[in-house]
Amino acid sequence: MQGTKHIVIVGGGVIGLCSAYYAIQRGHRVSLIEAGPPSHDSCSLGNAGLVVPSHVIPLAAPGMVGYGFRMMWKRNSPFSIQPRLSRDLFRWGLQFIRSANQKHVERSAPLLKELNMASRSCFEELAGQSGNAFGLEKKGVLMLCKKEETVREETATAAIAQRLGLEATTLTPEETRRLDPHVDTDIAGAVYYPSDCHLSPNRFIQFLTRFLEKEGVEFYWSTSPKRWIQDSGGIVALQTNDASLEGDEYVVATGSWSSRIARELGFRVPIQAGRGYSLTVESPVQLPSISSLLMEARVAVTPMGSSLRFGGTMEITGLNSPPNPARVSGIVQSVPNYLPRFKNQNFDSVPVWSGLRPCSPDGLPYIGRIEGFSNLSFATGHAMMGLSLGPITGKIMSSLLSDEDPGFDLSLLEPLRFN
């Protein structure tokens, strides 16, 4: 490893915090700038908490464009694109359409599987070191299907995962009930991925933040970059309202807000915000032990201690548009179709959380150094997999910042691939 460096990270979601964690493991000094206060909310907190080697297919896949158009007109559908007069949205949409093909899936799937499996190992290591401070459960994920047709589609997806070396099994309704006797289901079948895991994202963020504070990371809360001072080679300093930070390296991990920073620095990193919602029911009528996805409804159901979190909806939307209650009722209404012991009333007065997933047009994250800058990197655009890929993203960043080979071919994740 080269000498240690001062690393300035912008963004205190799971990606920024994991980047800080692995940077200090290598002896670097870290300053972290976060727009919110210590108690701030972000997409990294209320999400479904799934670690998903099973997710080998990126969002941009064949069939998604047609699905998006069909769903767009339904008020409470799980997927929608909110029409807006926006050149960025228009360009993003075109790039999404271009990426949603079989060749892209075939190229991306092995990398997504490798990254997710490596990240899973990092979670195991972190859980071991912390006395499982964030409730990691290695029990797999069940894809619950209401329709026979969906069982067939999910079995075909499972075949892709199996070819990549993942374990996946199609189950009858009876086999599903035997696997998780804690929950009544009304389904046509399921696919079980035993290597997936779940955890409490809120506790994971809390664990990372406390650990980093203890290890001497300088947190700049309620702070944003005001001006990037550059010379011909790279960034010389980052000015905020109160400070001027002179780092050896700068990492942008600002989730859905990252394309704004890219624009300020003179290049494009296209991201649209994909709003999702979650409802966490304390003392639910039934508490499954295995997390699941209600496939047609695209709702994740995750046990977290004695509570059960339901999360879903992908609403491509502006950064400042308000939450849409119709989408939340779509989630609530779908649950009893799969889990008949739950009734809509079980969700009365349950607080609704929403977060903005940072979505790239090809469904792959942006991880790497920015060409033309000697000391600037981006780590963002993880869409539906930011929690799952958080630790491996941090580990890859720490290798890059230490001028070492990260051990993965990152060409598909090149941050300037759409410029």
Ligand SMILES: Cc1cc2nc3c(=O)[nH]c(=O)nc-3n(C[C@H](O)[C@H](O)[C@H](O)COP(=O)(O)OP(=O)(O)OC[C@H]3O[C@@H](n4cnc5c(N)ncnc54)[C@H](O)[C@@H]3O)c2cc1C
């Ligand atoms: C309903 C739902 C369910 C999900 N379920 C899962 C799941 O089960 N598994 C999974 O892997 N992923 C899941 N995700 C996706 C996951 O939550 C995201 O991919 C992940 O949180 C993105 O992390 P991030 O750090 O990139 O962004 P964020 O969490 O959004 O963090 C970015 C941070 O940057 C800060 N920031 C922004 N601009 C600035 C600025 N100018 N200066 C300083 N700070 C700034 C923000 O305040 C924020 O704290 C889910 C998402 C949703 C909405």
